[in-house]
Amino acid sequence: MTGGAAGFAGRGRVAAEVAACLERLGTDGERLRVAITVLDRTARQTAEVLDGDAIDGRPLGPLHGVPVAIKDNIDVAGVPCTAGSPLFVNRVPGEDAPVVERLRGAGAVVVAKTNLSELAIGPTTQNRTFGACRNPWDEQRLPGGSSGGSAVAVAGGMVRLALGTDTGGSVRLPAAATGIVGLRPSYGTVSIDGTMPVSPSFDAVGPMARTVDEIAGALGVLRDRPLPPARPLRDGQRPLAGLRVGRPTPFFSDHLDDDVATAVDAAAEVLRRLGAEVVDVPLADAGMARMRFEVLAGQEVVALHRDRLAGSPDGFDPTIRTRLEAAADVASSAVERARAWLQDWQAAVEALWDRVEVLLTPTFPGAVPLRSQAEDPAAIERFTSLLYPWSLVPGPTLSVPCGFHHAGTPIGMQLTGPVDADTLVLAVGAVYQQVTDWHLAEPLTADDAFGPSV
Numbered sequence: 001m002t003g004g005a006a007g008f009a010g011r012g013r014v015a016a017e018v019a020a021c022l023e024r025l026g027t028d029g030e031r032l033r034v035a036i037t038v039l040d041r042t043a044r045q046t047a048e049v050l051d052g053d054a055i056d057g058r059p060l061g062p063l064h065g066v067p068v069a070i071k072d073n074i075d076v077a078g079v080p081c082t083a084g085s086p087l088f089v090n091r092v093p094g095e096d097a098p099v100v101e102r103l104r105g106a107g108a109v110v111v112a113k114t115n116l117s118e119l120a121i122g123p124t125t126q127n128r129t130f131g132a133c134r135n136p137w138d139e140q141r142l143p144g145g146s147s148g149g150s151a152v153a154v155a156g157g158m159v160r161l162a163l164g165t166d167t168g169g170s171v172r173l174p175a176a177a178t179g180i181v182g183l184r185p186s187y188g189t190v191s192i193d194g195t196m197p198v199s200p201s202f203d204a205v206g207p208m209a210r211t212v213d214e215i216a217g218a219l220g221v222l223r224d225r226p227l228p229p230a231r232p233l234r235d236g237q238r239p240l241a242g243l244r245v246g247r248p249t250p251f252f253s254d255h256l257d258d259d260v261a262t263a264v265d266a267a268a269e270v271l272r273r274l275g276a277e278v279v280d281v282p283l284a285d286a287g288m289a290r291m292r293f294e295v296l297a298g299q300e301v302v303a304l305h306r307d308r309l310a311g312s313p314d315g316f317d318p319t320i321r322t323r324l325e326a327a328a329d330v331a332s333s334a335v336e337r338a339r340a341w342l343q344d345w346q347a348a349v350e351a352l353w354d355r356v357e358v359l360l361t362p363t364f365p366g367a368v369p370l371r372s373q374a375e376d377p378a379a380i381e382r383f384t385s386l387l388y389p390w391s392l393v394p395g396p397t398l399s400v401p402c403g404f405h406h407a408g409t410p411i412g413m414q415l416t417g418p419v420d421a422d423t424l425v426l427a428v429g430a431v432y433q434q435v436t437d438w439h440l441a442e443p444l445t446a447d448d449a450f451g452p453s454v
Helices: 015-025 029-030 040-056 098-105 149-157 170-176 213-222 258-273 284-312 318-328 334-354 377-384 420-433
Strands: 035-038 067-071 109-114 161-167 181-184 205-209 244-251 278-280 360-361 395-406 410-416
Touching: 015 035, 015 040, 015 067, 015 109, 029 035, 035 149, 035 334, 040 109, 067 149, 098 161, 098 213, 109 205, 149 161, 149 170, 149 205, 149 420, 170 181, 170 395, 170 410, 181 420, 205 213, 205 395, 213 395, 213 420, 244 258, 244 334, 258 278, 258 360, 258 420, 278 360, 278 377, 284 318, 284 334, 318 377, 360 420
Parallel strands: 067 109, 067 161, 244 278, 244 360
Antiparallel strands: 035 109, 161 205, 181 205, 181 395, 360 410, 395 410
């Protein structure tokens, strides 16, 4: 998005772009179960106003006319915010969440509230109330979750930009599963106010788009605090000269499908050709992250829903209810062990920043699971296993497409940095995309409604 609004759409043509977006949401979007609410009337009205501003020469924001989709656990004034749950179908917030207010202030057009896993819990977006979201690369496969609708809206060409939330990986996973870019920003960088919480200690709001440049532009609009600039990147053929990239072992290299291992190795080689030094770095206990995360986050989730769980247990998806009940039964000693482990884990990752500036890991280890595997614990555990370690540290993690599995589904890599190194992580991802074309691939359902991404 370095080119501002022009990177998304030609000024003065907002109404046409929004109309194309709404048409796609009503066709492919309906089939793929992308949206819970489409804001047809208000989006068209906003587009007309923005077209008028362009004609009259009024100041145009950096996202002028950009159609955006908002995950349906983030408040949009006057629009139901269901969190994908029948318990909240009648909840209508009176004001925008700060992130939505900032997008509107920058000129974006909110066109839809998107489908998600119920209560933003779970990685599948197979929602029993609002429909099972489908992956546009293969409709028999999962889109990832919990921000699946937002990811599919971008991947399927329905919007240029979408917001999701990421507690245990819910931006990064669906972004990688659908071949787009997703950012979990540094903790506290982007406001989570006006977002229905999952686990406030780990919740984050993050943007999703086709390119890293678009993500960077969105973060510039969304962030609550200044971020230090990225380290100077050299011009020419070796812009990453001097950058130290670490590849944590052994957990992140074990048990990968050959296609994923090959794709991430190739991405590391691209970074080397661009001048980076790529080295293996030992990092113990990463395999414990999922278990510890589920204990710690589970306590907060249960606290948020305890009264509803007691009073309206049938209002919960049975799978989620079972998870909440299990979390409620966790012994206090297990919670204390998880807290102690978390301190050790954060210290271990922090120590790596004396040796490297960015960490490179796969986003998930194999092909995107089939929708028929949504209730298969082993398949889902494997699908999500590489996400949790970075949900438990305060720095940013960016998922970037880096290849395709022989099953036909995208492969993603994660770039992780120390706290407030968002601009550095984004700069590395952007340079990678300048010399690769994985992000330009489109699923069969996409067309040229918006022209080429830049």
